[in-house]
Amino acid sequence: MPQSHPASVSSRRILVAVVPPVLAAAAVLATFLSVRDRLPDRMAVHIGGGGHADGFSGQGSFLATALGVLVGDGVLFGALASWIRTNPGVQRVIAVIGGAVAVLTGWLIVAVLLANTDVADASSVTLPGVRAALAFAAAALYAAVGWLVCGKAEEAETVSGPSAGAGRLPLGDFETAGWTRVTGSRVLPVTGALVAATGIVVGFTTGWLPALPLLITGVPMALLTGARVTADRRGITVTPSLAPWPRLNVPLERIAEAGHRTVNPVRDFGGWGYRARPGASGIVLRSGDAISARLTTGSEFVVTVDDAATAAALLNTLADRERRTAAGG
Known part of the structure; x- marks a missing residue:
């Protein structure tokens, strides 16, 4: 069978x-x-936990809000799917999520309109739980169909590896050294605040159950303002700036070679934060320079941080020493 051209597959995902x-x-x-x-x-416009109305709005404002949310969904996820077309696996996920969210939102809005039809007193409006369940079922069905329509990522997602020289720092056999920097993100706090605010709006207008994933995602994201990156005899260690946990460590024995390269969060990893895709993972908080460690498993681990070349050179020196020690040299 003839294979689909990558451009046509990308267009389908959009x-x-x-x-x-x-x-x-x-x-x-x-x-x-x-x-x-x-x-x-x-x-x-909002049905409480008991199935009865506890939030109200005028017709015009409800329609404007509903259409604005749906148009915003299309613009946001369509733009992301178009921008990230060089990363087919992530593009597929973003496309399916965007479409499924629109199906869920549209279904619930129509259900609310029908529930208000021919009602003399809006406070008597109810929305049976089965209607909400049907909305989620429709979204899940679309996600499954959309996943198939998007097709597999025929072009393999490869690891680019370090693009700049894998240098060494001159250290004596008994000398030790450490390197540390704080890296931050402007996108994550703003995005987290917007997601959390969206969750609050959804909670008041649609219900707190569908709002819960937005709140669970948005609040931690808003607090993830930065991380401390350390390169020393323990390898690469990344710790949140505002808390001692969770801490991520890649030990020296797992690092085959370290370098540095430029990373674009969306195009390379589909977003910010801890990211993973076939052949690569890492902490991506901003665009720009990043430590790029090729691991002994063949995969890549990256951390976006300033002065990554110095950190990589130190890691190479320490990793070489670790291997010599293990070999008895």
């Missing part, structure tokens, strides 16, 4: 992310126009 928000927005608008004369002026 469509998987963009088409559902467009169709969901059209369905919401069509539903609203068809029942507008049967909706109360003061609509119930």
